[in-house]
Amino acid sequence: MITGDASYIKKINRSLIIREIVKEGMISRADLSKLTALTRATISVQVSDLLEEELVVEKQLEHNSVGRRPIMLSINAKAGYTLGIDLDAGHISFLVTDLLGNSLSSATIHVESNSYNEILSLLTQQIAEYITKYSDNRYGIVGIVIAVHGLVSSNEEIHYIPRLGWSSVSLKTDLEKAVGIQIHIENNANLSSFAESVFWHHETDSLLSLTLYSGIGLGMIINNKFYRGHDGFAGEIGHMIVAPDGRPCECGNKGCWEKYASEASVLSTLAKQKKLPHVTYEQVRDWINSEDEEVLETMEQFINYLSIGINNIINIFNPETILVDSELLRIYPDSIDKIKQKLTSKTSHYKNLLISSIGEKSTILGACALAIQYFLDVPVLNLSHNFEKSSTEPTKK
Known part of the structure; x- marks a missing residue:
């Protein structure tokens, strides 16, 4: 049994509930209570909050048996968006997904320069455009994760990117100052493994x-x-x-x-x-x-x-x-x-x-998935593999 501060317990319970809703796709309050070992009263209070925050939606199942049709709970995939960015020498790729990892749009910009300042300026411009474009729901862009092909420290500082020739640069800090939203930096291989775990294995x-x-x-x-x-x-x-x-x-x-x-x-x-x-x-x-x-x-x-x-x-x-x-x-x-x-x-x-069944796009899918995990604040994320739903929006440089 979890003991401690009431607000901390509420946060843990919320995380358990969201995790199971995401994992199951659709689930009833009764089944949530069974899977999480939380009381129905606790489930009711937490779900009420999630509904008010528009993170969860209710769906009524159609069925032929006698009795009330069950009310099912699902994550509101349309409540927010994530932006994944794959930063590599020669090109930068962008992917936008909903809160269930469904691809909504993708684009790749070809970049000839390896200059840190030029790429920082380009990223700042593109991120600002995405934030504006995807502000049509309650939460807008809920998270941005950038994959880099090099060494990233535990505090998300870029130590070295061989193909770009970058050493000891603070891309996270510089971008956050420029666009006013939290940015996460992660190694590309880590994000690839995360995508494999989240979407497939x-x-x-x-x-x-x-x-x-x-x-x-x-x-x-x-x-x-x-x-x-x-x-x-x-x-x-x-x-x-x-x-x-x-x-x-x-x-x-x-x-x-x-x-x-x-x-x-x-x-x-x-x-x-x-x-x-x-x-x-x-x-x-x-x-x-x-x-x-x-x-x-x-x-x-x-x-x-x-x-x-x-x-x-x-x-x-x-x-x-x-x-x-x-x-x-x-x-x-x-x-x-x-x-x-x-x-x-x-x-x-x-x-x-x-x-890999996902392929080269696993890196950028992993970036979006990590942004979802940060936003939903769940310890483990299981998403269905919707890899064929992305649309392409080519951007020229």
């Missing part, structure tokens, strides 16, 4: 998510919480050395894993082989389908180096589920089976090794 509380696009990041959900390490820098697994005295890395070391097993490194290698300025996934798919020997050899090297790192991760963390977010793995036949065949150590134990 509810059954596990031990989940690792590898993102392989511009580098290699590791997001870790342990006991339904981010594992951040001492200063918040845990998960920079891309800088694990797999080839001593190997290729130089922006971090200052040589032979880092992401120089051999990230998609950027593979696509760069293929571009050099084909004497092209850049390579697309469609081209890689065509080369694979035509059994181009040089490309197949490069892909096998990619699989080999990827397997080395995954083997190390398994031995360190003993996870239940490992998800790998990679378009190259999706287009390369039997890629996961090839990796599993290389995980031959008798000391390695894991349950699931899967390619």
Whole structure:
């Protein structure tokens, strides 16, 4: 039984109720009482407050049996919006969702400059426009979370973003001063793992998510919480050395894993082989389908180096589920089976090794989901996976 200050108890009870309403989608007051072990009187008072705040709505179920039709409770998805931002070198992506994670609009801006001041100005302008555009309900934009592809400290300060060349910048503070709304900053791999947990893999509380696009990041959900390490820098697994005295890395070391097993490194290698300025996934798919020997050899090297790192991760963390977010793995036949065949150590134990079902948008979906969790103030968030509802609003730069 929870004891303590009355206001604190009320807050805990409110969190329990909201969590169950979100999880179930629709639920009656009676069932809420059973699931939360709270009295019907407590449920009645709390639900009355939530209805008044327009966070919850009532729905009456249609049914054919005799008796009163049950009154069901649902989260009012239209009460507010979240804004997720994926900040990467060369482009910035934006996603707006409702309070149940349904995608409402998305846009990507291509950015040539890596200048902190220029990108800060651009973000300030875009955020202000979104706040104005989505002010048509009670709460408007309820939360903004920005994903960055680099080191973020426990107090949300950006320590280092290799591809942007940023070190020790206070993006959170600068943006909050400019737009007058709270901003959260989070590592992209952490947000990817959060999206996997929230939208898809509810059954596990031990989940690792590898993102392989511009580098290699590791997001870790342990006991339904981010594992951040001492200063918040845990998960920079891309800088694990797999080839001593190997290729130089922006971090200052040589032979880092992401120089051999990230998609950027593979696509760069293929571009050099084909004497092209850049390579697309469609081209890689065509080369694979035509059994181009040089490309197949490069892909096998990619699989080999990827397997080395995954083997190390398994031995360190003993996870239940490992998800790998990679378009190259999706287009390369039997890629996961090839990796599993290389995980031959008798000391390695894991349950699931899967390619992400969400894909590259997991980062920005995770940003929106984290904003929802902050706003609803729930310890665990389970949302249905509505990935096909986003509309695109291209913005030009």
